[in-house]
Amino acid sequence: MIFSQKILHWYAQNKRNLPWRSTKDPYRIWLSEIMLQQTRVSQGLPYYLKFTEHFPTVNELAGASEEQVLKLWQGLGYYSRARNLHTTAKTVVNEYHGKFPNTYIELLKLKGVGDYTASAIASICFDEPEPVVDGNVYRVLSRYFGVDIPINGTKGVKYFKELAKEVMNVENIRDYNQGIMEFGAIQCAPKNPDCSVCPLNEGCVALKKNIIKELPIKINKTKIKNRYFNYLVFLDANNRTLLRQRKGKGIWQNLWEFPLLETNGKINIDELGGKHHNVVSLNEAPKIYEFNQEDIVHKLSHQHLHTKFWILKTKTKFKDGIGFNELDKFPVPVLIADFIKTFKI
Known part of the structure; x- marks a missing residue:
C-alpha cells in the first residue's frame, strides 16, 4: 500500500x-x-x-x-x-x-x-x-521522508x-x-507519538534514524517583546467606569479596554498617582488601590504583557460612564474579560 x-x-x-x-x-x-x-x-x-x-x-x-x-x-x-x-x-x-x-x-x-x-x-x-500543507502536514512529511529543511523558510x-x-x-x-491533517493531529503528534502502532512506521525515515523529536525543523525568528500595561479601572460616584476602544494597527484592534497607561517597566502606586491624569483628567485626586500585587503576564505570540489593574475611586460623575453589569456587551480581550469576572465592586 x-x-x-x-x-x-x-x-x-x-x-x-x-x-x-x-x-x-x-x-x-x-x-x-x-x-x-x-x-x-x-x-x-x-x-x-x-x-x-x-x-x-x-x-x-x-x-x-x-x-x-x-x-x-x-x-x-x-x-x-x-x-x-x-x-x-x-x-x-x-x-x-x-x-x-x-x-x-x-x-x-x-x-x-x-x-x-x-x-x-x-x-x-x-x-x-x-x-x-499545514503544521500537521509539515510534521508528517518531514518525519516520514526525513526532510531537515526548515519549514518556515x-x-x-x-x-x-x-x-x-x-x-x-x-x-x-x-x-x-x-x-493527512487528522493523521498529524492524532497519530503523528508533536510530542510522544506512538510509533509502534503507526501504519507508516515501516517507511518512516525519522523513526529509522531516531530523529522523531528533531523534526520538523523550524527557524526561531520570534523575538519576544516585554510590555508593561497598567489598566486604570475608574469608579465614579455612581460606581460607573470607563472603557475605550483600541484603534490603530496594533494588538486587539477595535476591541474595548479600560483606560491604559503603558510604561517602560513596572511602576508603584506613588508613580501611578502622578501619571493617571495623562490618561483621564479628573477634578480631584482619586483614591487608588492595587488590584493585583503580582503582574498578570499575558503571553501573545510576539510579546508578553506584564499587566496591573488599578482601581481609582473618584467623586466625579462620568457622562459616558458604563455600569459593570453592562460591560459584557462589549467585545474585550480575554485579559480584560477575566478581570471583569473576578472584580467585585
Whole structure:
C-alpha cells in the first residue's frame, strides 16, 4: 500500500466526528479553517458552533456589525482573523453574489485566505486536486521522508508544497487532505507519538534514524517583546467606569479596554498617582488601590504583557460612564474579560 492509500485507510478508521466533516458547504469549511488556524480543535469547536448558530450563512455574517463578530470571537485570539472573516463575508456577498469562488486561484483573492485555506476549500468542497500543507502536514512529511529543511523558510515552504503534491491522492483529494491533517493531529503528534502502532512506521525515515523529536525543523525568528500595561479601572460616584476602544494597527484592534497607561517597566502606586491624569483628567485626586500585587503576564505570540489593574475611586460623575453589569456587551480581550469576572465592586 502506498503512502496516500495508508493515510486514507487510517482516516476511514480514525477520523473524529466533527461538524464540518459532514458538509461540502464552502462557507462552513472556510469558517472552520479560519478558526482552526493556530487553534486546537477542542478550543475552536465551541466557537464554530456559536458562529454557525448566529450566522448560518455567509449572508448573515456579512450583515452583522463588526462588534457582534468580535464579541462572538472573544477569547479565541488573533483577532485579525475575525476582522478578515467579516470583510471576506461582505466580499463574497457583494462581489460573488453570496457564492464562494470554486477554484484555488480565485479563492486566493479573498482577504485572509492564503495557500493553505484556499487549498483546503478547493479540495474539500470542489474536489480540486490541490494539496494542503499545514503544521500537521509539515510534521508528517518531514518525519516520514526525513526532510531537515526548515519549514518556515522560503526554501522549505516551496519544497514541502511540491512534496505534498507528489504524494497526494488525486482520486480522493477531499478525504486525503482531511486525512493527512487528522493523521498529524492524532497519530503523528508533536510530542510522544506512538510509533509502534503507526501504519507508516515501516517507511518512516525519522523513526529509522531516531530523529522523531528533531523534526520538523523550524527557524526561531520570534523575538519576544516585554510590555508593561497598567489598566486604570475608574469608579465614579455612581460606581460607573470607563472603557475605550483600541484603534490603530496594533494588538486587539477595535476591541474595548479600560483606560491604559503603558510604561517602560513596572511602576508603584506613588508613580501611578502622578501619571493617571495623562490618561483621564479628573477634578480631584482619586483614591487608588492595587488590584493585583503580582503582574498578570499575558503571553501573545510576539510579546508578553506584564499587566496591573488599578482601581481609582473618584467623586466625579462620568457622562459616558458604563455600569459593570453592562460591560459584557462589549467585545474585550480575554485579559480584560477575566478581570471583569473576578472584580467585585
